[in-house]
Amino acid sequence: MLIDGDVIKDIQPEIDVSDDTEILDASEYVITPGFIQTHVHLCQSLYRNCADDLLLLDWLRKRIWPYEASLTPDDLRLAAQLGLSELLLSGTTTIMDMGTVKHMDVVFEELVRSGIRAYCGKTMMDFGEMPPELFEDMDTALNSSQELLQRWHNAENGRIRYAFAPRFAVSCTEELLKQTKKLADEHGVIFHTHASENQGELALVRERFGRRNISYLNRIGVTGENICLAHCIWLDEEEKDILRSEKMHVLHCPGSNLKLGSGIAPIPEYLEKGINVSLGADGAPCNNNLDIFNEMRLAALIQKPIHGPQAMDAETVFRMATIEGARALGLAKDTGS
Ligand code: GUN
Ligand code: FE
Numbered sequence: 001m002l003i004d005g006d007v008i009k010d011i012q013p014e015i016d017v018s019d020d021t022e023i024l025d026a027s028e029y030v031i032t033p034g035f036i037q038t039h040v041h042l043c044q045s046l047y048r049n050c051a052d053d054l055l056l057l058d059w060l061r062k063r064i065w066p067y068e069a070s071l072t073p074d075d076l077r078l079a080a081q082l083g084l085s086e087l088l089l090s091g092t093t094t095i096m097d098m099g100t101v102k103h104m105d106v107v108f109e110e111l112v113r114s115g116i117r118a119y120c121g122k123t124m125m126d127f128g129e130m131p132p133e134l135f136e137d138m139d140t141a142l143n144s145s146q147e148l149l150q151r152w153h154n155a156e157n158g159r160i161r162y163a164f165a166p167r168f169a170v171s172c173t174e175e176l177l178k179q180t181k182k183l184a185d186e187h188g189v190i191f192h193t194h195a196s197e198n199q200g201e202l203a204l205v206r207e208r209f210g211r212r213n214i215s216y217l218n219r220i221g222v223t224g225e226n227i228c229l230a231h232c233i234w235l236d237e238e239e240k241d242i243l244r245s246e247k248m249h250v251l252h253c254p255g256s257n258l259k260l261g262s263g264i265a266p267i268p269e270y271l272e273k274g275i276n277v278s279l280g281a282d283g284a285p286c287n288n289n290l291d292i293f294n295e296m297r298l299a300a301l302i303q304k305p306i307h308g309p310q311a312m313d314a315e316t317v318f319r320m321a322t323i324e325g326a327r328a329l330g331l332a333k334d335t336g337s
Contacts, residue, residue, distance in 0.1 A: 032322070033336050034092070035092045036322060036325025036335075037281055037292060037325070038096045038228060038249070038329065039098070039230040039253055039280030039281075040087070040095050040097050040098070040283065041083075041100075042080045042083040043098075044083075045082040046067075047067050047285040050067070055260060055261060056200065057201065064283075069130075069131035069133035071100065080110035083284065086290045087116065087290050088114065090290070090292060091292060094326070094331070094335065095118050096118070096119040096190070096280070096329060097111075097118060097119070097120040097121075099121050101136065102122075104122040108148070108155070111160055117159050117331075119163040119190055121164050121165035122148055123165050124136070124145060125167050128170060128171050138179065142179055142180070145162075145164060146183065149187060149189070162187070164180045164183060164184050164190070164191050165192045166191075166193050167193065168194040169193075170205065177220060177222050181227075195229040195230070196234045197230070197257070198234075202234055212235070212239060214242055214243065215236075225246075225248070228249045228328055229251060231251070231252075231253060232251075233266075240266075243270070243275050244275050249275075249276045250278075251278055252267055252279055253280050253282040253286075254299045255282065255287040255294060255298050256286040267303060267312070268311050277324060279295050279296065279320050279321050296321050323337045
């Protein structure tokens, strides 16, 4: 393998090099692409093991939202440092982070400092019950998102990129989601959200909009290749076809889906349809672990009792943790293979 600066130039059984080329003997090692986690919450890292045995909506209302509401800039910096350390030390070199509502410059500063490649945005929440510290009206949420985008998008020669992050349909107005899609298209950046993770979440979406979650997003125009959806467990056939035809990306979080009892996403079916699926550990308190090897193991094992032992073989899962993650982030020509 010939490396020039920070770019892999060639991989061959033998490569002719000049006499002054530095040679590293890696014969005792396996060389892989850096792993990619397309859905994490760095801000939640200080709450590992502090929100156990709850379903999603209670987990958010009773534990996670009060925790996020309480974070000072110093707390948030520690949470980001802790999460980034765990990710980097276990081989994850690229992430997409959901952020939190306040103090997000601190997270971007730590992303820069850590050396990781990151897609990140501030969480937007403009609807529903939540601690007052997390609520913003739509204009405030969009304006502060755009200010962060101006400051951080393409920082460090493009190692840091902005990604809009409305939390999920339950905590957002329809207008916020539509405006966010418009801005994501204008700026050529990713729209990152949670969707169809839990039955209670689905019931709230149906109560407000009379539709299932993906069907609702489709009706309001939140579709297309820049849409990255964490979870996607509870979809009907029509919604799976929307993901496929609109080339939307599924961010699969098997550890989180097990811990919160959310369900088992029909990943083999998505892959068969040609839907892009990548991996993420989600946050420390809905997994208790940010290690990509743990996530790969779970992604494989949870499907085997349902679909048989040949489902989700090692190569498929390894691709989800590398090249398919790069594809979701629009990075496939630069990394992941
Ligand atoms: N849905 C909305 N917010 C969250 C979150 O913080 N974690 C998970 N797992 N699902 C969510
Ligand atoms: Fe999440």
